[in-house]
């Protein structure tokens with residue numbers, strides 16, 4: 640996906656994350672902090688490509704990562720999402736003046752990139768170091784670049800129009816045990 644598509648998709652994701660109250664800080668936090676936090680990390684996984692928007696500016700970091708893991712390698716996996724989430728929420732940043740909702744939004748921004756890349760035919764190695772790539776190829780930026788932009792804008796419109804106070808758990812049938820696991824995960828992230 641292009642950098643522009645990632646920006647729009649991340650914006651939509653952060654709006655959804657706040658409206659769906661994915662964590663208490665996101666539910667109660669400042670809109671500005673959440674939007675900026677999500678946008679800030681939405682291109683971070685592509686640090687593994689020296690020609691990406693971020694890679695061009697941080698070549699000293701991008702080139703070694705590209706050589707070690709290749710493009711769409713470890714940075715596009717559960718392992719990287721878990722690592723970034725732990726790093727961001729484990730105290731290094733949360734003990735600073737940085738608002739906690741900003742940190743949670745940074746995690747949402749990172750995840751939004753991985754999800755968006757999964758929508759392209761190239762897919763992503765979600766279970767890295769297991770190399771199999773996972774994809775739901777509803778977008779094809781090289782063949783239909785306009786459709787990618789239209790899709791991202793549509794997701795953004797849905798996010799903006801989505802009403803407040805309608806949690807996804809109220810819409811779906813979710814067992815108590817899953818609810819309990821979700822509550823536990825939310826508490827760990829605080």
Ligand SMILES: [Zn+2]
Nearest residue numbers: 684685715756
């Ligand atoms: Zn990517």
